[in-house]
Amino acid sequence: MRRTVPLAALTLAATLPLTACAAEAQEGANGPEAPAGLTVHAGTATSVHVMWNRADAGEDVSAYEVHRDGERVAEVPGETYMVDVDGLRPSSAYTFTVRAKDAAGNLSPASDTATLTTDGRRREAPRTVLGPAGHRGPHHHHLRLTLPSPLPSNGAEVPPEHSGRTS
Template sequence: MRRTVHLAALLLAASLALTACAAGAREGRPRGPEAPAGLTVHAGTATSVHVMWNRADAGEDISGYEVYRDGERVTQVPGEKYMVDVDGLRPSSRYTFTVRAKDGEGNLSPSSREVTVTTLSDHQDETPPTRPEGLRARADGSRAATLTWREASDDTGVTSYDVLQSGTTIHSVAGDSATTLITGLRPGTEYRFTVRARDAAGNVSPASATATLTTAEGAGGGENTAPTGFRAVADGDGQHLELSWVPPDTGVRTTEYEIHLDGEFATTLVWDTSASEERVTHRLHVGGAPGTRHTVRIRAKLPDGHWGAFTPERAVTTATPSG
C-alpha cells in the first residue's frame, strides 16, 4: 500500500513539473503581432505629414495601429486602416516616425523601421491649386483599382493629392505623381472616386469630377497588382536561378513576395530595406540535376494584406557547369 501511494505521489509530481514546463514554454514564446512593414512618410504641407504602412496579414487579429513621432505616441487608428495624417507639426522641421500593431488582446508588436521626414517650409500662400482634371478609374481584378489624372497646377507647386472614396479621404499621393493603385476593395462592388490637390501651405483644390467603377467578381488580383519586368536566368552553378523584378506601384513600399517554382509554392521573400531600389533581385536555389527546365512566377503582398496577381510565368533551364 505504501509503495502504491509513493508511486502515485511521484506521478503527480512529474505531472505538475510537466505542466509548469509547458506554461513556462508558453510564457517564453513571443506574443503579439509582427512589426508593420513598408512604412513610408511624406510631407503634405508645412505642418502635416502623411504616414502609410503595409497592413498586417489579412488573417491576423489586428485591432489597431499606434503611430509614434520621435518615440512618443501621437495617434492610433483602427485595424482596418493603414494610413493617417499627422498634423500640428512645425514648418521645415525633422521628425522620425514608427508604427506598432496591436492585436485583439492588447499585445503590441515591435516597432516598424524608423522613417525620418522634413516638413515643408511655411509659405504665406492663400491660393489653392487648380482642380485635377481627366480623372479615370479602372478596376484591376476584384480587389484593386488604378486611378490616373492630369496634374494640377499651383503658384508654389502641388505637394500632394488626396484620393477620396465617396467623399472620404482614403489615400494620399505625392505631388509629382498623377496615378495610384488602390487596394483593399471588395469584389463585385461599385466605387466612386475623386481627387483633389494640396500645396505646401495646406490650400486644397476643388475636387475632380467623379470616376465610377465596379470591381470584378471573384478573388483574382488585377494585372496592375503584379510585379513588372520579371526576369529569370540560370546561374552558372546549375543549382540557382537569378530573379529580378520591379515592385508594383501601390503608393507604399512592397516588402513581401511569394515565389512559386514549377507550379508550387517555393518560398516567401521579405524585402524590407530602407533603400528604394528600382528592381528587386533574388538568387533562388532550385537544386536537382543541372540542365533541368523550371518554371517560376512571383506575386507581391499588397498594402491591404492580400496577395496581388502573379507575374507571367517564366521558363528557364539550369546551367550545366563546364569542367
C-alpha cells in the same frame, strides 16, 4: 526560534513574476508582426501622411499605433493603413514608426523608421472654390476650380496600395 513571514510579503513575492510576464507579453512576445512598408509624405508645412502595409497577423490586428520621435501621436482601427499627423513645425525633421496591436492589447515590435523634414513653405490643403450658383445677370458665370494636391517634396508618387486605387 521560529520566524513567520507576513502574508502580504508572500502575496507580493508571488505577484511580481506574474507582473513581469504580463509586461513582456505587451511588448510583442505574443503580439502581431511589425507592420512593413512604412512611408511618410509631406502634406503641408505642418502635416504629413504616414502610410504602411498591413501587419502579417492580418485579422488579429485591432489597431495600429503611430509614433513620432518615440511618442504615440495616433491610434487607428486595424483596417486603416494611413493617418495624417498635424501640428508639426515647418522645416523640422521627424522620425515615425508604427506598431500593430491585437485585441488582447499585445503590441508588435516597431516598424522600420521613416524620417521626413517638413517643408519650410506653408502650403494649403487642396480646396474647391465654387462661384455663385444663383447669380443671374449680364455677366452670368459659374466657376469651379479645384486646386491640385501638393506633391511630396521629393517628387515621389504615392504607392498604389496607399492611394485607395485598385487594379
